[in-house]
Amino acid sequence: MLPSELFQAVRHLEIVARRAVNDHLAGQYHSVFKGRGMDFQDVRAYQPGDDIRVIDWNVSARMNELHVKQFVEERELTVFLLVDASASQSFGTRHRRKQETAAQLSALIAFSAIKNNDRVGLILFTDQVEVFIPPRKGRKHVLRVIKEVLQPGVEKRGTCLSTPLEYLARISKRRSVAFLISDFLDQDFEKALKITQRRHEVIPLVIVDPMESSIPKMGIVHFEDPETGEVVAVDTSSKAVREAFRAHMARVRRDQERTFRKLEMDSVHVDTGEDHIEPLVRYFRRRAARL
Numbered sequence: 001m002l003p004s005e006l007f008q009a010v011r012h013l014e015i016v017a018r019r020a021v022n023d024h025l026a027g028q029y030h031s032v033f034k035g036r037g038m039d040f041q042d043v044r045a046y047q048p049g050d051d052i053r054v055i056d057w058n059v060s061a062r063m064n065e066l067h068v069k070q071f072v073e074e075r076e077l078t079v080f081l082l083v084d085a086s087a088s089q090s091f092g093t094r095h096r097r098k099q100e101t102a103a104q105l106s107a108l109i110a111f112s113a114i115k116n117n118d119r120v121g122l123i124l125f126t127d128q129v130e131v132f133i134p135p136r137k138g139r140k141h142v143l144r145v146i147k148e149v150l151q152p153g154v155e156k157r158g159t160c161l162s163t164p165l166e167y168l169a170r171i172s173k174r175r176s177v178a179f180l181i182s183d184f185l186d187q188d189f190e191k192a193l194k195i196t197q198r199r200h201e202v203i204p205l206v207i208v209d210p211m212e213s214s215i216p217k218m219g220i221v222h223f224e225d226p227e228t229g230e231v232v233a234v235d236t237s238s239k240a241v242r243e244a245f246r247a248h249m250a251r252v253r254r255d256q257e258r259t260f261r262k263l264e265m266d267s268v269h270v271d272t273g274e275d276h277i278e279p280l281v282r283y284f285r286r287r288a289a290r291l
Helices: 003-033 057-063 098-115 139-150 162-171 190-199 239-262 277-290
Strands: 038-045 067-073 078-084 119-125 129-136 177-182 201-208 220-224 231-235 268-271
Touching: 003 098, 003 139, 003 277, 057 067, 078 098, 078 129, 078 139, 078 162, 098 119, 098 139, 098 177, 098 201, 098 277, 119 139, 119 162, 129 139, 129 162, 162 177, 162 190, 190 201, 190 239, 201 239, 268 277
Parallel strands: 078 119, 078 177, 177 201, 201 268
Antiparallel strands: 038 067, 119 129, 220 231
């Protein structure tokens, strides 16, 4: 994409995202995330009626008198976008590629965050961390984040979901909300999810393409794995082949959902062939209703 084309694409995403935030997302985002965190402020002497769970036992032992921790509501939230930039993100058979869908989701979340006076950071990854942008506020910062997601200059082609999760755990000690945006076509990431979830709230945004669920009848087709370059000839006229593929992908998605439920994570599925705003709206409404 030429610089002028990239500028126009980023500008278009900004216009669409800001309109969607103002019309649909801002209130929902605010109701879900505003004031969710608590910052330690000080300690004071224990008073009858205080919650025993906030007793600071170290200070109490030192002072020979019970003391409790005091907290203040955290007014600003840190939001991280963990965005998959592997070669499989270039795939798309309907309105847009998965990479473009990831950029649209990133724009929606980022503009919702800065409208709420929150900070936004980016971890762009393949099987390594390709780009890290520290959390900041402001329109120019968000546009830089969108540009990186929309046209990533990455070195690798593979996917490792554990990589950004482990990186986030190392660089951010304060609790944050991390939107993990990927097609989740990877294995062995449950342990990293579980560890990261202890400190941060991780929200999986799963990007799917209709062709990944079922193959249409097209005769002999050569499929190339975008991450490995391996080419396989597939006879899509065979009903048994099509059914085996459908069953395999259904099993993959069921295993993903089982992992998310086990870790008590809310996941959002976004289809490249459908509207990308409504799944986020539904997610925020569902979360707000539970709160």
